[in-house]
Amino acid sequence: MKKVYVNENVCMGCRLCEVYCLLKHAHTKDLIKAYKKESPRALPRVRVDESGIVSLSVRCEHCVDAPCVKACLTGALSRDPVTGLVTVDEERCIGCGTCALVCPLGVPKLDKAQKKMVKCDLCQDEEIPVCVANCPNEALVYMEEKPDTNPVVNYVNNN
Amino acid sequence: MSTTTNTKYLIIGNSAGGIGAAEAIREVDGVGKITIISDEPYPAYSRPLISEYLAQPCPLEKMLYRKPDFYKANGIQSVPGEKAVAINPAEHTVKLESGGFIKWRKLLLATGGTPIVPTMEGIDLKGVFTFNRLDDAKAIDTFLNEYRSNVKAVVIGGGLIGVSVTEALVKWGVEVTIVEMKDYVLNTILDEEAAALEADALEQASVGIITGRTVAKINSQTAGEVGSVTLDDGRTLPADMVIIAIGVKPRLDLVAGTKIKTNRGIVVDRTMAASLPDIYVCGDAAEAYDFVMGENRPTPVWPNAYEGGCAAGLNMAGKKTEYTGGTSMNALKYFGLNIVSAGLVNPPDDGYKTIVNRHNGTYRKVILKKGKLAGFAFAGDIEKSGIIYNLMKDGVNVDSFKQQLVADDFGLASLPESAWRSKLAKPSASAVPITTAEPKEEAVIGD
């Protein structure tokens, strides 16, 4: 399975990860339009938390035990047993926020206009997620990990 | 002679708890026969979605908790529309309403809760409903479709289910009044201030709220049908329909008459086992471990039912597992307002410290005891509440950064380094970097 890791020692909190993630999820491919013309503005699926000199680029880590998947009221969230990817089926999500309440990183974002939750999908149509590709400091690294096993969650996702 | 079928695992209740258990059993035991019976005639659906069903209406396919091929793909024998009427723990059998018996090796009671219905005059009139299952939503839907316009409803009970049905009724254009016995709505899951935000949202949607009162009787004008209600202070409110939403209690009918120990719910240990061998219980029916209170009590919410079901299932299949526990926890989004709460909502005595941050419609409150979190409520902006929830669940001492917990810019970096490091994953020794040969694409800027 693939994962994005943060090397926080070289993250300066420039927030380009947020910028490119937002652009990726905007309708337009034009940065200015994405920020200034699109309403509602697209939501980045990554966020930078800062305190003093610490800045952390935080996104879904597609956890093995996936507390969000277990807590999901509707079954909209699932974790793929092969890729380990945690995804939300927007058709079935009602945006209740239960996933946000149990996520240890607090990463589920609520799209209030659509009444849906949105989250990182590691840019499925890109070779490398845009946050990683556009990080000027290489503070974000994309890596292949051995597949993990957690069949409880796998069974959720098989079905 | 009536027929007896055999199964390795029998699960009664085809909902959050039952599905959690079945999925966990299949993790450990890929072949042992699993049978799930339910007296509801549907595949597992998301119970909280019955208000969406009533409001939209949202078709059953969209409410399914798992994909339609779930049972088949996992080799689960599902028997919808079948009721278990008696358990014989010694014989390891369950008697079915349709006449037969099922012999099991391990039994799970995931029978959920049942609405509390007060005895009062008029409770049997046409137009009185509960709101706990899909058929309740269907019955209300049918009633509203048959009915004249300008329908007035009285919802008895301003808890989660009362507010949930109110939202659906408002979408139908029904004029709703909530009658809540306590001082404020949602009082079991929110403190007064967060609840006031929800009350504002309700009032903006023209919902009437009467607190500190209850309904003493339901009256009829047309014979057999609801016409009004009389409150305990003598006031009369016109009503065409009444929804009973005063609460849910663990469903104990099946264990009555057995030696299975019950208290408020069915008593279980940390492995979700009941007091008799080979019988497990989870979800709204059980009185399972609450990690905030440090004791067992009913915490009737969906995520706890699923998690407790997983723990029960693993134990049933022979993998000894402790339920890590749940607590009272809720995420609400009624009338467009996002609220979350977990643990205690009000400090029970002065051994607790409360920290609040409120402005511009956002509200953040944490309750601490001896430096550890014992509860919180967030309204308006709930997105990072999960960090707080996990600090509470992990029993982290937050004393040194407690003010940060309610700050507007609270985030992972607000935690001490050791705490945020433990949350962020690190690459394993065998991780291989993925790179691309392609040059970065520059963003288009204002073409």
Ligand SMILES: Cc1cc2nc3c(=O)[nH]c(=O)nc-3n(C[C@H](O)[C@H](O)[C@H](O)COP(=O)(O)OP(=O)(O)OC[C@H]3O[C@@H](n4cnc5c(N)ncnc54)[C@H](O)[C@@H]3O)c2cc1C
């Ligand atoms: C309107 C509404 C809104 C809700 N909103 C939320 C929410 O936002 N968040 C949240 O966390 N929770 C919510 N809940 C609570 C949540 O739905 C429950 O906590 C959860 O469904 C409990 O799951 P369970 O598996 O224990 O039991 P249940 O979901 O109650 O299922 C038990 C099943 O067992 C069946 N059964 C019982 N006895 C027998 C028998 N003898 N034979 C055969 N079948 C039997 C029942 O018919 C039922 O189908 C809501 C509930 C309602 C009604």
